[in-house]
Amino acid sequence: MSRGFVNEDDQEEIPFVPPRADLPAAVxxxxxxxxxxxxxxxxxxxxxxxxxxxxxxxxxxxxxxxxxxxxxxxxxxxxxxxxxIDLSKQPQNEVRFGSFITLKIGDDTRLQRYQIVGVDEADISKGKISFISPIARILTDKKLGDKAVLKLVNAERVFEIMEISH
CATH class of the missing domain: 1.10.287 (Helix Hairpins)
Structure with a gap:
């Protein structure tokens, strides 16, 4: 239909709905x-x-x-x-989905605590990281005392696992 036959007042604004947290199709x-x-x-x-x-x-x-x-x-x-995921059925001595991990990051003396969670739960300000994030991926399957290296553009960041709990 030609725009000449459309009443401008009848045109509704289509609301923009922000997408949810990214979850790749095959994940x-x-x-x-x-x-x-x-x-x-x-x-x-x-x-x-x-x-x-x-x-x-x-x-x-x-x-x-x-x-x-x-x-x-x-x-x-x-x-x-x-x-x-039933967290009680996860291996208790390995980093898995749902794990709470206390990390020593690089030379920083402060320990940081994170939980690996679903994409909709992730909130870095609450210490919750998505299981598809690069950090979660390098930590998964690691054990107490293990180190994981995240390669950045100009550096590497080393994460040492100090504690694992569920």
């Missing part, structure tokens, strides 16, 4: 039970938000509803593909 969506619970909690909050939309302008209400529906669609895909 299994591993999560901790805490991670799955957080996804389900997020879903319930979106459903509640959608039910409580209090906008009288029909156009704005449709845009808001479409935005929430798009977020729910992405979230539901993550929930449906989630594979919960």
């Amino acid at each position: 299994t969506n591993y999560v901790t039970q805490f991670g799955l619970d957080a996804l389900l909690d997020e879903k319930q909050k979106l459903i509640n938000e959608k039910e409580q939309i209090d906008i009288t302008n029909e156009k704005e209400k449709r845009i808001t509803t479409n935005y929430i529906n798009a977020k729910l669609k992405l979230l539901n895909e993550r929930i449906l593909t989630a594979v919960v």
Whole structure:
């Protein structure tokens, strides 16, 4: 249809929905039970938000509803593909998905503690790193006292495993 026959006021703005954390197509969506619970909690909050939309302008209400529906669609895909890893069944003496790892990084005397988690759970400010991150990949299968080397563009960073817990 020609633009000449379209009422400009009928054109709705398509809301941009930011993508979820990157998970490559061929990679299994591993999560901790805490991670799955957080996804389900997020879903319930979106459903509640959608039910409580209090906008009288029909156009704005449709845009808001479409935005929430798009977020729910992405979230539901993550929930449906989630594979919960039972942390109690992980080898206790190796770094695996869900492990809490205390690391000595390079010459730094301060120890740092991280947990390897699913992509939606990852939050470096909380010490949670994604299992597909370069650091998690070099640490996986290592044992207490082992060192792992991350090759950077102009240097190498050495991570020494000081403690592993689940």
